[in-house]
Amino acid sequence: MNFSPFREAGMKRALRDAGLAALVAAGLFVPLVGLRTEAVGHGVALSWHPWPVAGLVVAVFLGRLVWLMLPRRPAPRLPSAALARAGRFVAPVLLVVALAWPALPGVGRYQLDLGVLVLTYVMLGWGLNIVVGLAGLLDLGYVAFYAVGAYSFAILAQFLGLGFWVCLPISGLVAACFGVALGFPVLRLRGDYLAIVTLAFGEIIRIVLLNWTSLTGGPNGIGGIPRPTLFGLAFTPAGGPGSFADFFGIAPSITQRFVFLYYVILGLALLTNAVTLRIRRLPLGRAWEALREDEIACRALGIDTTVTRLTAFAMGAGFGGLAGCFFATRQGFISPDSFTFSESAIVLAIVVLGGLGSQLGVALAALVMIGGFELARDLAEYRMVVFGLALVVIMVVRPRGLVGTRTPSVTLGARRAIGAGFVAQGRG
């Protein structure tokens, strides 16, 4: 075989690259795989397993070498036209499935609960989508409004004895006020600074909830939160006068309450979606998107960017508060542990994964992330590995999110999707 100078240089470079990868792998796998603690007597002892580490390092070296030496093939292009045509069916199909979910065969308590969980995150995603996706404001503390909604309902129920339906709009309004309260100090902040301050806001709310024991019960939380009723009909498990089962003359069962909860969250999520879609076609929605694209141009066109930002924060927070109120009534008990930063991170991941402020994208992303995570329970300790791998693959294949296009809100002629390359990511 005749090695030309280029091929030799390529071979040397591939070997060096693979060697470096193997070194990194060694550094990672020695503590992760090579060292294991075993219980010995009353304490633990450290045991050293060299062979799995060696095997992994060799596998990484060879794998990287093979990957680099393979001839470069052009990246496979997804058939975008066919995908776009199929895409138009996805939303209606999802809606029908969501509406009929409790009635589908094989859907029991567990699946209903999963449905409620997914829909809660879909609603949170749609709420945060207003702030991050449409207005381009990087909010890392969204869980604060979720918590405010939940706790305002719990506190009102505890001290004033109000029911779910009365407290629902109040929670939303209180959360919206907190959204405005967050918006004011961060008016001049952009990008990373905005992200850090919103993250701090989320943590502040959690710590206040943890420490203001007289109002919130501190780490013990608030329990005994009333369940929602259907026009005054309670869903008591035992049935009895004034209950749902009694009114309709059917046998009472626990499932009825779950089905009712499912439809409540479905209704709330669809409300969020309807309001967002409507506002997107109004001047306010266009102002949000213009703010994301170029804030200086917005100001030069006479748009009050302060008001625009504050309304984005307020609306997003309001929907988060509604979701929080639902969360409180579903669990019956809330504590600050449910409102940590990782919740904010998950909702933000859903919005970013959805892509470009698209409502359908956020719904799909919530389905994939939350639904997929739950369904992968069978994989036990490999669940996180598979999950992380899936996220990496999605980000490599679709870096701007699952839905890679933006649809204009108003057109003169045919409505054609705008590719991700033109749409700004928003710098807050």
Added chain:
Amino acid sequence: MRFGGLQAMQGVSFVSEAGRITAVIGPNGAGKTTLFNCITGFYRPSEGAITLRHPGGREYRLDRMAGHRITARAGVARTFQNIRLFGGMTALENLLVAQHNALHRAGGGPLGALLGLSRFRAAEAAAIARARDWLVRINLLDRADAPAGSLPYGAQRRLEIARAMCTQPVLLCLDEPAAGLNPRESDELGVLLQSIRAEGCSILLIEHDMRVVMRLSDHVVVLDHGRRIAEGPPELVRADPHVVAAYLGEPDVEEVLA
């Protein structure tokens, strides 16, 4: 206008007349864009006053107003040296965003919009009609639904001007509108600006392209190193020795003696 220790503009004083095209010229770094930023509210002048007088007689102190109010209330619109369009939005959407305030005022505020009142729908139809007229005028009707970022450079420049005009301004400030345009496009730009002037909108123009300046402007102001060094009709300014020196430099002593 002072930035810390740097005096960007000093003692610049001129009048831009209504219904005229006034050009501001000068070498790079003379303070022209700084002047624009002061007029349109992006900078607050360290000292001095900027007054805009509307045809009805109403006066606005621009140096005391917030940036977006200068456009919303006083009616001053601007374009940017490096085009600032909303790239991910279509040409039509760009023109509609410009009419945000007009839509809210005529449509009964944000509530009217949300409730879908008939007066809002009428206002929206009028806004789309105005956008359509401008698209026809700048020859972009066939690309109304294309993303603004996909348009060729000349089309983007025209779109930015049309977007500024959709705010229905009294004064249009253009920052180097002919930059990067070939001679044919410059001529088309000239025609567009003349039609804008004929409709009663005054134009303040920063430009390097002398053909455009000489052909279009009624009045020229020359800045150099933050000071006004000449002012007057284009032919007079062209011959002014200070202006020539600013652009071409002073001759060396050896050259003069030789």
